[in-house]
Amino acid sequence: MAELLSVHVHIPLKDDITLKQSKSAGILKAGDQSSKASSKYDLRKKRNFDIEFRDLKYVVKDGHQKGTKEILKGISGQFKCGELTAIMGPSGAGKSSLMNILAGYRVSGIEGEILVRKKERDLRSFRKYSCYIMQDDHLLPHLSVEEAMMCSANLKLEEKMPMSEKEYLVDDILETLGLMDHKKTRTSNLSGGQRKRLSIALEMVNNPPIMFFDEPTSGLDSSSCFQCLSLLKSLAAGGRTIICTIHQPSAKLFMMFDHLYMLANGECVYGGGIKHLLPYFKSLGMECPAYHNPADYVMEVASGEAGEDKVKQLVASVRSGNMDKFVASQAQASSNRTSKSSMSSIAEAPEIDVDPSENDHLLTTRNDTTYVPGEHFLSCNEKSSEIASTSSRASTPSSDSGNKSGYDSESESTLSEDMKGENDCHTFNTSSFTQFKILFFRTFMSIMRDATLTRLRLIAHLIVGILIGLLYLGIGNEATKVFNNAGCLFFTVLFLMFSALMPTVMTFPMEMTVCIREHLNYWYSLKAYYFAKTMADLPFQIIYPLIYGSIVYFMTSQPSDLMRFVMFLTLATQTSLVAQSLGLLIGAATSLQVAVFLGPITSIPLLLFSGFFVNFDTIPIYLQWISYMSYIGYAFEGTLQAVYGFDRESLDCEKDIRSPECRHFDPETILSDLDVDKAKFYVDFIVLCAFFVVLRVSCYFVLRWRVKAQR
Template sequence: MAELLSVHVHIPQKDDIWQLKSQGPGLSRNSSAQQFDNKLKYNLPRKRTLDIEFRDLKYSVKDGHHKKGRKEILKGISGRFKSGELTAIMGPSGAGKSSLMNILAGYRISDIEGDILVKGKTRNLRSFRKYSCYIMQDDHLLPHLSVEEAMMCSANLKLDESMPQADKEKEVHDILETLGLSEHKKTRASNLSGGQRKRLSIALEMVNNPPIMFFDEPTSGLDSSSCFQCISLLKNLAAGGRVIICTIHQPSAKLFMMFDHLYMLTDGEVLYKGGVKQMLPYLKSMGLECPPYNNPADYVMEVAAGDSGEENVHMLMNSVKSGNLDKFLANETVNNSNRSSNTSINTESELGDCIQIDANENTKLLAVSDGNASYIPADDFMTDGQDNSSRSTESDSSLTEEIAGDHECHTFNTSCFTQFKILFIRTFMSIMRDATLTRLRLISHLTVGILIGVLYLGIGNEATKVFNNAGCLFFCMLFLMFSALMPTVLTFPMEMTVCVREHLNYWYSLKAYYLAKTMADMPFQIIFPLIYGSIVYWMTSQPSDFMRFVMFLTLLTQTSLVAQSLGLLIGAATSLQVAVFLGPITGIPLLMFSGFFVNFDTIPIYLQWITYMSYISYAFEGVLQAVYGFDREALECEKAAQSPECRYMKSETILTELDVDDAKFYVDFIVLCVFFIVLRVSCYFVLRWRVKAQR
């Protein structure tokens, strides 16, 4: 009965593989031998050993309950993660898993004590980030790019510029083939399934073949089949000599036994660190035996959470601190080496009745495709040394060399100009394919322009409808402000998550990204106001003067650009929820002090300064100058010239009545340019602050 109920995972031997390949269906579900062979065409090259070690690592944050108090998240922990091993960091909620991961990945650098070593040497963070990557729990991908386009952007940014384009395309093709994404390379990221999105996130970072990879909850949100595919892929990557570290929350028994190394945390301290196969024997030696037929991962999580008693938690912590755990693992290593050299080691006695598994140290997972995962022996996994060296994208010496120079772009594999060019094309394509940013905006500008034109049809040259015309001009400013502000506020915070991930994984500099983002969207932000302004200007019968027409369109375009700049600043500084609220709210005072609702002299002295901060007031003032200033000829009036309704025939009277008689068009133009520059530069520095704040 025990044998029937126990979970039995069999990892095939080398002879089994060749038998499976010759017979047809293999270990993978619903896969044929031909599919298995196809998945083995590309073997990721082995990376050299780059073990990560940390000693007496402490991390604390400000305690919200005490102004000067601090809360310890990590309490002097130590450990070592070796290359070639798939390491799991586990623990209850609040144990410090994510904090440890962020610190090791270099995403958090403040309030930290202790040493972090790479291959026995103190870690240089800038160099470390260059040959490591961090794949977060949420799959932040650009939704409008296809799998192939996203991969080529990654290749062009992360691989050396001197590398031929054909070689980059081959690298991308091979990675997609290995990760089972070749059939979906024309599919946009928004149409991928959860498992495919996770694999694409991994594929994007595999372009430059990093030797150290961090994964935050890689199985989060995936079904059991996708989880198995994902962990199989990580096992494969580790088999190539990489350091693969991931946080994981309560894996199944099948997934748990695929890990090589476990680092168990609870309340910021280490409960267990060592091989997965040695965990249950160690717990048994400490008087904690896993009940029959339980998942070992669930059991150790229950122990860490204190379900078996707080005294047991403290006992395990003290065992780690006193070195008893290290002695036990050392003895287990000696005992294992003295065992008979059978090809299959039955570990039932080690794992109790919780789980039964056949293991072989020479067997590694390899290919992953949709719905299946295949196995291959470690001897067959590696290509010969010559092929490996030629396939590797960076030499061993380049992994540990110090980065020279202080200029930000010099530390990347591509120049600033190349980064700008690639990011400009990528951003431009995303905007073109985004219905909200292109088609919807174009339709709205056309529709509203025609509607306003019909509503105010032919009033621009009538003296009796001057104030109606002023309302029309003000509404033009109002519409262009919100049509430029709100789409940016809604989309930029989501792009920010992609930007932060790619920048911290050393794809490109913030300068290149921000300049490309600004330049790619500017053509659309200029064309749409020109279309809208042209419709409104001629339908409302404004002066038939080309210079006035150009001045009118210039101010409309400037208003749109400044409003978009404000949207970028809000989006860069806040989250999406806050940005959606702040976007319209910031527009209210700008409109109230624009000069349309209240004249400047009517505003209380202590509030008049707000008028100078309103770019809408300068835009409205400049438009009135363009339409009614510069000695415009008298307006038409159907009444008699002496009639009160015709007192606004002269343009000077209109400007005086609207309190803009002393305004200068060139001053308004220059001030709007200053607003644009200041907001754009401020947004860049806020972007840098946002990235720094996350670390």
């Protein structure tokens, strides 16, 4: 297999494009192949994965009405390997919808066929050998470039691959994309162009043959836009299928694309080579004015500025097949001219003697063991067929521009017919336990470096604990200050609840975008991510309540009893864990803006029915059920039991114990007046544990629903 994959790298062809970082300007450009001779990572992917879709329709519900809206209206097209394809159209034309459907990010409301290498697409397998790089560069801000890349390599490459080889591969990709000098830089400190290149590098680890980009030049300056498209051009020239949506590029950037698929109102108005676009429009009486950006002109026509009749004319031409005939004729004429030129060049060219062993090092690792990126995937696809015996296969050049990369396309041969039955093609490259380990350390490292989640929270717990201790200093054993002490205990529960809830509510929605992208790009399973996220934050959610609870307990002179102290800290920790679980649930279900609003709002009824403000007996019967839903009530009730229950000795009272001020010297009287005399500590403990489990499990299923809803 390695020999078959390396056969195309031996002869430097005219159209071969290799990325090289310019030391002076930092611009990605075509370079001499020999300059990459020492590089193991070859940008050229010698696989042929054409994507074709036929009569594709996409329908969504029309708001709150019962009707539906047709986004895509029976469009057809083909995107070929070796070409940089642009999907363009006015706002609302269906660009993003088409991209999401082809990438497998949308699966509901779709009709029509999507084919990969002439075979019906198997979505799970397709997700494994394709990647989708979104418009916004969602990166974990507290990881360095190297750490982010190593996480990607450890998750996406085979476990059996030695770590040294993964490190070498990562360095090679970073060198290729011009990020080697920023290995130790935090992703939050990268520029827009560097973040875009890092997003691409993360997905290139397993060398996917199909790559989708949503508005890759969005938010970049002209220089960064050119660098980005130069990179995409080189990736396409290596035999990959590169598809991206783009809004309105400059003329220079527009001409860098090989293929254009133009949409208007959910209909295709053009699908062919960029160089045939203006002649085709001219043949329909729509000539682009001189010195006018072709991209701007076709956008104006597609948006109806030249008249709706022009749009209808273009749609009709596509549906009747006239557009395909015109493009094919133009491509044939161009091919004939190229053939004549090539024949004359070959007659004058010197003979080239090629030694196949010269470039074997391109696919050889430091330990002289051959490694092919994506080897596991290739073995799945080609398991039932030997490439050497495929004499009936024919390479398929582009209808618009021929074979642009100078590589021999492999056939239209099948994705293995039994791919759907091959479990290993549908599984991740790493086991669930390995995924958990990698994600656990990644999450733990991010938390440790996040000032909000670590240092600020630690400082807050220390400062607030000391303030509360000073405010209620030494009142824990005074009979005349029982209700003050109860207020201190309730505030403790309240503080632990908000200090665990709000940071989670504010950070988890941002992590969700990264999780969804990586999961849909087949990095790891949701259960591995969620379990790692839960376990990585657990030590902090335990340590902070212990620190705060210890300060408050001793400064306020609560009972000097080890059992009561342990019970108090246990409930404090449980309160924090349940509140964090609620924060995870809210963050998983909503956006950041909604989560920040819902966090405090959901806490209001839990506080009102906690038993501190209103006794249970005075609550109307039809509202008493809310009290049973308040975990704050159970935490407060259990804390009171820990402090005053279990046959505690009488409290101190400076006055006569028969005076009204000393009425609460008896702990039983205190529990009775606070309406918790019938409460059981173990019941409160079990209920809080149940809240924790139910919220955590619910959050996992909400997370799964959220991912499904994205599609």
